[in-house]
Amino acid sequence: MNTICIMCPMGCPLNIERVGDEIKVTGNTCKRGEIYGKAEFTHPVRVVTTLVKLSDGSVASCKSCLPVPKERVADVVEGIGKLTLPADVRIGDIFKVGVKSLDVDIAITGTPASA
Amino acid sequence: MLLNYDVVIIGGGPAGMAAAIAAHDSGAKTLILERDVRLGGILNQCIHQGFGLHYFGEEMTGTEYAERFRREVHKRDIDVMLEAMVLSLGEARIVTALSPERGLVKVKAGAVVLAMGCRERTAGAIALPGTRPAGIYTAGMAQKMCNIDGYLVGREVVILGSGDIGLIMARRMTTEGAKVKLVLELMPYSSGLKRNIVQCLDDYGIPIKYSHTITRVVGNPRITGIYYAPVGEDRRPILSEEKFVSCDALLLSVGLIPENDLLGGLGVEMSSVTNGACVDENRMTSLKGVFSCGNVLHVHDLVDNVSREAEIAGRAAASYAKGDLKSGEGVCVCAKDGVRYALPQRLTKGEGKVKIFFRVDGVYKGAKLVAECEGRQIFAKKFAVLAPGEMGDIEIDKAGVDGDIVVRLQR
Numbered sequence: 001m002n003t004i005c006i007m008c009p010m011g012c013p014l015n016i017e018r019v020g021d022e023i024k025v026t027g028n029t030c031k032r033g034e035i036y037g038k039a040e041f042t043h044p045v046r047v048v049t050t051l052v053k054l055s056d057g058s059v060a061s062c063k064s065c066l067p068v069p070k071e072r073v074a075d076v077v078e079g080i081g082k083l084t085l086p087a088d089v090r091i092g093d094i095f096k097v098g099v100k101s102l103d104v105d106i107a108i109t110g111t112p113a114s115a
Numbered sequence: 116m117l118l119n120y121d122v123v124i125i126g127g128g129p130a131g132m133a134a135a136i137a138a139h140d141s142g143a144k145t146l147i148l149e150r151d152v153r154l155g156g157i158l159n160q161c162i163h164q165g166f167g168l169h170y171f172g173e174e175m176t177g178t179e180y181a182e183r184f185r186r187e188v189h190k191r192d193i194d195v196m197l198e199a200m201v202l203s204l205g206e207a208r209i210v211t212a213l214s215p216e217r218g219l220v221k222v223k224a225g226a227v228v229l230a231m232g233c234r235e236r237t238a239g240a241i242a243l244p245g246t247r248p249a250g251i252y253t254a255g256m257a258q259k260m261c262n263i264d265g266y267l268v269g270r271e272v273v274i275l276g277s278g279d280i281g282l283i284m285a286r287r288m289t290t291e292g293a294k295v296k297l298v299l300e301l302m303p304y305s306s307g308l309k310r311n312i313v314q315c316l317d318d319y320g321i322p323i324k325y326s327h328t329i330t331r332v333v334g335n336p337r338i339t340g341i342y343y344a345p346v347g348e349d350r351r352p353i354l355s356e357e358k359f360v361s362c363d364a365l366l367l368s369v370g371l372i373p374e375n376d377l378l379g380g381l382g383v384e385m386s387s388v389t390n391g392a393c394v395d396e397n398r399m400t401s402l403k404g405v406f407s408c409g410n411v412l413h414v415h416d417l418v419d420n421v422s423r424e425a426e427i428a429g430r431a432a433a434s435y436a437k438g439d440l441k442s443g444e445g446v447c448v449c450a451k452d453g454v455r456y457a458l459p460q461r462l463t464k465g466e467g468k469v470k471i472f473f474r475v476d477g478v479y480k481g482a483k484l485v486a487e488c489e490g491r492q493i494f495a496k497k498f499a500v501l502a503p504g505e506m507g508d509i510e511i512d513k514a515g516v517d518g519d520i521v522v523r524l525q526r
Binding site (some may be wrong): 003004006008010011031046047049050051058059061063070077091106109110113114 | 151153162164175178179181182191261262263265291309312313317480494500
């Protein structure tokens with residue numbers, strides 16, 4: 001797998017491979033690149049940020065409380081899309097999202113200007 | 116009606132809020148004038164992560180970062196006038212504003228902090244070739260329509276420029292079901308942060324073409340596509356290699372302009388590089404008692420740096436209003452040899468350490484940044500990499516400063 005390290009502006013091009021029992025990172029110029037490369041290779045995760053509908057027709061912004069597996073980001077977005085939350089949500093409120101075989105909570109991060 | 120305040124802050128975004136808190140905590144009676152319906156500025160439309168890692172030591176969304184500061188403002192006895200459009204900054208620091216609630220308001224300020232942020236360069240500003248159909252938006256406008264108003268501006272999107280807002284919007288539009296077909300960047304490198312290239316483009320397989328630009332916009336009344344071509348070393352498009360891509364929306368992420376219109380006619384010394392005022396280490400402009408901070412001073416890539424800079428300005432503004440701000444003999448700080456600008460542009464001689472922020476004009480690997488005073492080296496540091504998209508800072512000791520300072524790259 002090839003990617004670019006995002007730990008600093010250097011942006012080292014990383015090549016990550018499984019060699020026997022070991023995961024080998026090449027192209028990095030420091031230890032942080034190796035750690036990043038291994039994480040991206042074994043279990044890449046992302047925090048999902050998107051909008052969620054409110055019962056009055058407006059939208060609030062939200063994020064997954066924890067990073068979710070990268071390949072499930074689209075499923076989580078779809079799950080959030082099915083929700084309609086009360087219009088009086090506040091920043092920091094937490095809700096459950098129904099996503100197959102994943103336990104995902106979202107936190108409200110922003111509310112409409114009128115709130 | 117003439118109101119009186121020690122410190123008047125123009126703009127209630129991240130810079131204005133941090134400046135207000137610092138001014139208030141230094142004992143100043145403080146007013147924020149904000150044209151929007153709430154405090155927070157552009158952070159209110161930044162629903163993505165990546166804010167606060169430096170300032171709060173945790174990663175949060177822009178909206179959450181704004182909320183933290185809003186709460187701090189509201190906890191204090193800081194006056195806030197919303198939907199208040201500042202019309203002018205006049206002689207003797209009289210600020211005139213228009214508010215739907217209070218009509219025409221004049222405020223006499225002991226000190227003024229400029230915190231108006233910046234606006235985006237538009238199709239007109241970059242002389243985008245072709246016609247002007249519907250469907251062309253600045254990336255920030257598309258972001259506001261999406262994240263605040265809940266509208267998606269297109270289904271098949273091309274983005275010109277690789278500024279951070281454009282990259283963030285590439286991911287955002289994809290998440291909302293649009294197809295981002297192409298990102299074009301005139302320069303051979305991105306003007307955005309590396310992590311945005313990886314997490315907003317690479318994660319979704321969105322192609323970016325460096326050293327490419329738009330040669331023509333087509334469609335009437337709505338955009339139906341664009342022609343694009345690679346550019347030569349002179350950055351002019353090579354028309355023989357022109358290609359077409361269809362789209363129903365074009366987002367522009369081609370730079371920001373500090374919104375300094377209020378300073379027109381005041382004779383404030385401006386920097387032609389930052390398009391902001393020239394300031395000293397207190398962020399005071401050449402107009403005594405008028406301070407500047409955040410994106411109206413120079414475009415930042417991290418809001419955390421905006422907050423810190425605004426605190427400097429807010430504290431100093433409070434001191435100025437009380438008559439406590441020390442002034443002294445100043446020296447100039449100039450940028451040369453690969454350094455596009457260094458800020459503050461002036462330093463007062465004296466004691467203590469001071470941070471100088473800078474940007475370089477290209478991508479430099481293994482370059483040494485030096486600061487020299489009267490030909491003498493007062494600072495040197497080797498950087499693994501320096502890129503125009505990432506602001507750097509160095510700290511120098513004022514004790515050794517007895518003349519003008521030059522910040523430059525040594526190769």
